[in-house]
Amino acid sequence: MLNIALPKGRLGEKVYGMFERAGFECPSIREENRKLYFENEALGLRYFWVKPSDVAIYVERGAADIGVAGKDILLEYAPDVYELLDLNVGKCRMCVAGPKDFSDDLSKTLRVATKFSNIASSYYASLGRDIDIIPLNGSIELAPILGLSDVIVDIVETGATLRENDLAVLETIVPISARLIANRASFVFHRPRIDELTGGLAQEVKP
């Protein structure tokens, strides 16, 4: 069995559709239930749904041979995995955002609220800007509104959350999309199948 970790949620459904169209289907996954793993014995495939931010851990530790993870997670946690293919879905960007009229006072340490401490730290280190990271787990947009931070580093997809909270993108750090990743040992042991899968999925990637 080749173990495949998919991110639970809308992105995962979309990505599974790509696997299916590429000929790596597993019909039981389409049934409405709360099951977390599904097998197609004939094809030797086992899919499972995991929290999107956990996919890289499953793959890094070999519980999954391959998986689909956002580039944001790969940049933030730098898991020791192979990145095989940009699936060009789940597209968004990692941004610095803040009040529309924000102007940085360089005489002060910049307070940055984020779920992505490593991405934020390396971005500001590259600019030589001193920052104080305020680690949060969600609703990051509240931080500058309540004066907890000056700016945020977060994912922007449609921009609606920022707009509706009177915030704006100040800088784009990096574009993000979903990536096919593989465990390093699995990539050696299951090379022909992983190559076949990667090739099939590559045909399904829309520009």
Ligand code: PRP
């Ligand atoms: C993400 C991100 C923004 C929002 C951006 O949050 O942190 O809040 O989506 O999307 P938009 O540009 O389309 O509005 P998520 O929904 O993952 O929830 P969170 O607050 O728990 O991070």
